[in-house]
Amino acid sequence: MKYKTKIKDATYSDDISGLLLDTSRQYTLQEIYIYEAKNITKATLKYLSAKPDKKLAPFDYEWLLQLHYEMFGDVWQWAGKLRKVELSIGIKAYMIPIELKKLVDDLRYWQEHKTFGIIEIASRIHHRAVQIHPFKNGNGRWARMLANIYLKQNGLAPTKWNENLLSKENPHRDKYILALKKADNGDYSKLVKMQSNSFKS
Ligand SMILES: Nc1ncnc2c1ncn2[C@@H]1O[C@H](COP(=O)(O)OP(=O)(O)O)[C@@H](O)[C@H]1O
Ligand SMILES: [Mg+2]
DSSP states (O other): EEEEETTTTTTEEEEEEESSSSSTOOOOOHHHHHHHHHHHHHHHHHSSSSSOOOTTTOHHHHHHHHHHHHHHTTBBTTSOOOOOOOOOOSSGGHHHHHHHHHHHHHHHHHHTTTTTTTHHHHHHHHHHHHHOOOSOOHHHHHHHHHHHHHHHTTTTOOOOOTTTTSSTTTTTHHHHHHHHHHHHOOOOHHHHHHHHHHOOO
């Protein structure tokens, strides 16, 4: 089922199949975003209130999916489930499990060999996670949460992303997308810089 709603003069259209809220009524994207944000708060409390140990946040394959479920499972039926459809961003759906496993292995290698500093590892996790784009939606928020959990687990402050980053009106968004595109070409410097700074909204 598709529906359209208007937010600040921009017409958005989104797929609400799998919405776990009462679907006999319509929601604006803003309302759904708030339900999602409430759900995400639970994960924030669980993983970022105190330093999460390796048992809580093991950064293994199953946990990567579990985290997405913990962030979106109250709102979306497809939370924590790998997408089967192709999207405009992300790799081919059939490649997702193998690429996620590769990310888990790469992360282990980077940690063991101290290939990069903590912030660069967090940036690489973040970038690879959105590049893979494993889920139907919520990939950006999930990837930024992953990076933040990694920072916190390694004794650094989580990045204060302005979590309105999805909004077209956010002045930081273009800078953020550009940093991701640079990272696509192997240049992580811009993303590392953003990841080490707090946004002022
Ligand atoms: N060219 C791009 N345009 C928009 N988002 C991009 C682009 N390249 C990568 N992304 C990433 O994809 C995310 C959007 O994916 P999406 O699944 O909708 O996540 P969310 O719903 O959490 O915003 C962005 O936050 C960003 O991390
Ligand atoms: Mg989205």
